[in-house]
Amino acid sequence: MTTEVSNGVNVQALLEAREVLKGAPEAAQFTWRASSKWQSGVHSTTTIQNFFGLGQEQSHKKEAVLDADHPEVFAAEDNDITPIEYLLVGLASCLTAGVASVAQNRGIQLRSVEATLEGHHDIRGILGVDSDVRNGFTDVKVTFNIDADASEQDIEALVGQSQKRSAVFGALTNPTDITVEVA
Amino acid sequence: MTTEVSNGVNVQALLEAREVLKGAPEAAQFTWRASSKWQSGVHSTTTIQNFFGLGQEQSHKKEAVLDADHPEVFAAEDNDITPIEYLLVGLASCLTAGVASVAQNRGIQLRSVEATLEGHHDIRGILGVDSDVRNGFTDVKVTFNIDADASEQDIEALVGQSQKRSAVFGALTNPTDITVEVA
Numbered sequence: 001m002t003t004e005v006s007n008g009v010n011v012q013a014l015l016e017a018r019e020v021l022k023g024a025p026e027a028a029q030f031t032w033r034a035s036s037k038w039q040s041g042v043h044s045t046t047t048i049q050n051f052f053g054l055g056q057e058q059s060h061k062k063e064a065v066l067d068a069d070h071p072e073v074f075a076a077e078d079n080d081i082t083p084i085e086y087l088l089v090g091l092a093s094c095l096t097a098g099v100a101s102v103a104q105n106r107g108i109q110l111r112s113v114e115a116t117l118e119g120h121h122d123i124r125g126i127l128g129v130d131s132d133v134r135n136g137f138t139d140v141k142v143t144f145n146i147d148a149d150a151s152e153q154d155i156e157a158l159v160g161q162s163q164k165r166s167a168v169f170g171a172l173t174n175p176t177d178i179t180v181e182v183a
Numbered sequence: 184m185t186t187e188v189s190n191g192v193n194v195q196a197l198l199e200a201r202e203v204l205k206g207a208p209e210a211a212q213f214t215w216r217a218s219s220k221w222q223s224g225v226h227s228t229t230t231i232q233n234f235f236g237l238g239q240e241q242s243h244k245k246e247a248v249l250d251a252d253h254p255e256v257f258a259a260e261d262n263d264i265t266p267i268e269y270l271l272v273g274l275a276s277c278l279t280a281g282v283a284s285v286a287q288n289r290g291i292q293l294r295s296v297e298a299t300l301e302g303h304h305d306i307r308g309i310l311g312v313d314s315d316v317r318n319g320f321t322d323v324k325v326t327f328n329i330d331a332d333a334s335e336q337d338i339e340a341l342v343g344q345s346q347k348r349s350a351v352f353g354a355l356t357n358p359t360d361i362t363v364e365v366a
Contacts (some may be wrong), residue, residue, distance in 0.1 A: 013258035018310045028312065030304040034271035038296035041191030048264050053306070054256055057284055064264045066249075068276030075196030081247045083280065083330045084350045086273030088217035089229045093251030094204030095363065097225035113221035118345050121213040123236070127201045128187045128346050129211065135355025155288045156365050163363055165189035167267045167307050171319025174257030174360045180278065180346055182339050 009104040025052050035119030043069040043079050070115040084137070088117045095142060108154060140172070155182040192287040210237050226252040226262050229332060266321070271300045273351040281345030291337060295331040323355070 010015045010144050030053035034044040059176040068083050069078035092115050119140045125133035146155050163169050199259040212359045213236035219229040251266050254258035275298050286293050302323045309318035328339050344353050 003326060008226075010224075010258035010286035014310065017258075018312050021307055021310060021312050024308060025305075025313075028305055028307045028310075030306055032265070032268050032271060032302040032304060034268065034275050034300040035252070036271065036272075036275035036279055038279050038283060038293065041193075042283055042285075044276045044279040044296075045189075046275045048268050048271070052253075057193035058254065058256055060264060061261045064268075066272045066276075068272065068280070070280065071234075071241060071243055073241055074268055075200075075349065075360075077245045081243060082215070082338070083273045083275075084354065085215050085217065085231050085234075085247075086269050086276070087351060087354055088215060088231070089219075089249045089251065090216050090266045090269030090273070092229045092266075093227045093249075094267070095217055096221050096227040097251070097253065097266065100221060100223075110221065110241035113227075114218050115219045115227045117217040118220070119215040121215060121350065122208075122211055123213055124204055124208060124211045125353065127197065127204060127211075127351050129201050129204050129346060130208075130273040134353055134357065135348060135350050136352075136357060137350075137359050138281075139362065143366050144359065144364070145366045151366075159363060165318060166305065167309050167318050168270060169319075169361060169363075170308065170317055171267065171270055172354060173361055174317065174319060175325055176355045176359055177322040178352060178356055179208070179344060180361050181327070182217075182335070182342050183326050183328045 003125070005104060005106045005107050006107045007100045007110050009101045011104045014101065029053070029095050031083065041069070042074070042076050043067065084119065086119065087137075087172065088119055088140070091142065091172065092117050093138065094166045094168035095144075095159070095162050098166050099144070099146065102158050102161045103150075105146065106158070108158065109149045111149075112145075114145045116143050116145075117141070188287060188290050188292045189235045190287045190293050192284045194284060194287045197284065198246050207272070212236070213323070224252070225259050226250065233272070265302065267302065270320075270355065271302055271323070274323065274325065274355065275300050276346050277349045277351035278327075278342070280350050282327070282329065285341050285344045286331065286333075289337070291341065292332040294332075297326075297328040299326050
C-alpha cells in the first residue's frame with residue numbers, strides 16, 4: 001500500500017478521472033490558449049490564463065505574463081530568455097511532474113528531483129546560412145538526479161514511464177500539426 | 184532602402200553574422216540550458232541563465248525563474264501554468280520575433296503584432312485512457328493580427344517567412360531527438 005507515501009500528487013483523483021474519461025471522450029478535449037504582443041525588436045510578451053476543458057471554460061487562478069527576447073550576441077536586448085529556451089522549461093516541468101505522479105502511484109517516496117537540460121542548436125538554420133540545417137534543436141539531453149526510497153532500477157523505470165505519458169515529450173518528439181494564419 | 188523603417192531589430196548585425204558563420208560553422212553551435220527542481224506534487228521550478236555559443240560560455244543578463252504546475256481540474260494546486268502551455272509561449276514569441284526581423288529586412292514598418300494561439304489537446308493520451316491518443320497537442324492554431332505599412336499579401340509573406348526560419352516552429356513540427364537519462 002502507498003498510504004505512507006506523500007509526494008503531493010492526488011493520484012486517486014487522476015485515476016478516477018481516467019475512469020470517467022473512458023466513457024466521456026468529449027470531456028477530455030482541452031484547448032490551451034495564449035496571447036502574445038510584440039514589444040519591439042525581437043521582444044514580445046505572452047499572457048496565459050484561460051483554457052477549455054471538461055466541457056467548459058476554465059481559468060488559472062492567476063494570469064501568467066511571460067517575456068521572450070534574444071541575447072546580446074544576437075544583437076538584441078536580452079530582456080528575457082529566448083523562445084527556444086521556453087521549450088526546455090516545458091520539457092523539464094512535464095517530465096518532473098510525471099516522475100512525481102508515477103512515484104506516487106507506485107508508492108515511492110521522493111526526496112528530491114532535479115533535472116538539467118541541454119538543447120543543442122545549430123543556428124545556421126534560422127539564419128539561413130545552410131538550408132540543410134534544421135531550425136530547431138539538433139537534439140536535447142535531459143539528465144535526472146533523483147533521491148528517493150527506491151532502487152536505481154525503480155528510479156529508471158519511473159523516468160521511463162514519465163516519458164511515456166509526457167505531453168511535452170510527446171509534442172516535441174513527434175511532428176505537431178501547426179497552422180499559422182493572418183486574421 | 185529601409186533606412187526610415189525601425190522595428191528595433193538590428194538586421195545588419197544578423198546579416199553580418201550570417202556571413203561570418205558561413206565560414207565558421209563551429210561558432211554556430213549553441214547549447215541552451217535549463218535546470219529544474221521539483222517542489223511538490225506536479226509543481227516544479229526551472230531556472231535559465233547560461234548558454235554556450237559563438238565558441239564560448241555566454242550568459243543572459245539575469246536569471247529567469249519559471250514555475251509550472253497543473254490546474255485544479257487536474258487535482259493540482261495551480262501555482263502556475265502547465266508545461267504544455269510553455270510550448271505556446273515559445274511558439275508565439277519565436278514567430279513574433281521572426282515577423283519583426285523579416286519586416287525590418289524587407290523595409291516594412293510594423294505598428295502592432297498580436298497573436299492568439301490555441302493548442303488542442305486530448306488528455307486521454309497522458310492519462311493512459313487510450314494508447315492510440317497522442318500525448319502532445321492534436322494540433323495548434325496561431326492567428327496573427329498585424330498592423331503594418333504593407334499590403335495584406337506582404338503581411339502574409341512576412342508571416343510565411345517567419346515560419347520558414349522559426350526555431351520553435353521547426354522544433355515542434357519536426358520530430359526532435361530527446362535523450363532522457365538518470366545520473
